[in-house]
Amino acid sequence: MASKERSRRSDKEGQEQGHTYPYKILVVDDEPDLQPLILQRMRRPIRSGKYEFVFAQNGIEALQRLAAEPDIDMVVSDINMPQMDGLTLLEQIPSVNPNIRSVIISAYGDMQNIRTAMNRGAFDFVTKPLDFKDLRHTIARTLRNLVEWREALASRDQLVVLQNELDVASKIQQSILPTEFPRHENYEVHASMEPARNVGGDFYDILMLERDHVGLAIADVSDKGVPASLFMMSSRTLLKGTAIGLPQPGMVLTDVNDLLYEENETAMFVTVFYAVYSPMTGKLDYANGGHNPPLVIHADGSSEFIPPVGGIALGIARGIPFAQGSLTLQTGDTLLLYTDGVTEAMNAESEEFGAERLQAIFLENPPTSAQATNDAVFAAVHAFAGDTPQSDDITCLSISRTSG
């Protein structure tokens, strides 16, 4: 940390910049005591119109706030919070607003979290219990850095700063998709997404769970643009956070649905298929939140869609249970998860690709690997659609039981 001398000087220089006051600072903490304390201890710069403080209770609320209020200059965030913690928030901030500086509040001596925060782009940190003098200096120094950075940017092409909304949304979407896949002696897994030009809302995730189990998720958010991307990000983060603590897919979707419903005022929703695969036995437990039924493809190329278990898209209604189904993959079987960008792809005659064509792919060419399965689907959809423009994202996630 810089010395007090330096911080004070930065503070003064900060005031001399041409920024129209106040600087807007978002404080993220789940403890209700912090808000009155900050408003009291920072009353001087608040009264003089230098700072304005706004507050959020957790990372998800913070991201929504950042998206709705692009004039926020910096974030001061606690690490431990429900729903989305400070470290996850840090990772997501640049995709919502790259022009923001973040400061983390951490427990004293918690070097591991501090280091992680720094790696994820935090500009600085302050420790608990909060020393308000230190916090004031840190805020001043952080804003000073921000002003400099903005001046540097202003001299460059304005288009770089004022990004097109769909461009931002597309980056958010791309940033959450894993492109490295786990390797295991008993299975192979691979996933891929082809974005539509007008950004759809597909995403997938592959989660390493306890006892070597694998969480497999594929999802489609109902709308496009930045608000939909944020909804996608919350969906993905909530799913990941919930899945790590709960082994039953039905309970995972039940919890994620309630969490999404609570914060959903825009009637957005997400269809999600989520399964937990056990590599030792080949057993797959699954639940379905209104998503297209996945396909089980056998070594000989025959296939069947997995039996429906009911379920509604997530974010629409509160407190609904999600039934769970289970099946066992035999050695040589491949499970293909996909989004409606596959089955609803259109050709020049306005025909849909459909479920039958999907199954027909593998009758001719039985799957040889997870990646080959996905590649075959993309190739068949392209051949079918021809020059007809792609209107929705196309996403495939496959897992093959290779042995065990």
Add this chain to the structure above:
Amino acid sequence: MEINTERTDGVLVINAEGRIDGSNSAQFLESIQAVVSDDDNGVALDFGGINYISSAGLRVILLLAKELRQKQTGFGVCSLSSSVKEIFTISGFDQIISIFDSGADAVGALK
């Protein structure tokens, strides 16, 4: 997207044709909101001429359902083609939106 409307026994039946997807869903919502009156007892979307609805289109239906519920106006969709019905079934929308076989059935139930 063009819509045609007809009022029978206090129920507004809205006919639409073609596709409802991300490219026209906002316009579709606006044109419906423009024709719904506070005096309507019920509103039904007749999808007999709709051959495809994307998730953006489903969201419009959800928004309408929420708005009309607040006004205590009945709401439903009717005359779904088999492909549109399948989309309602897969997404679970058939469990939260009333679906009627025909416009007449919808009027009978919502009046």
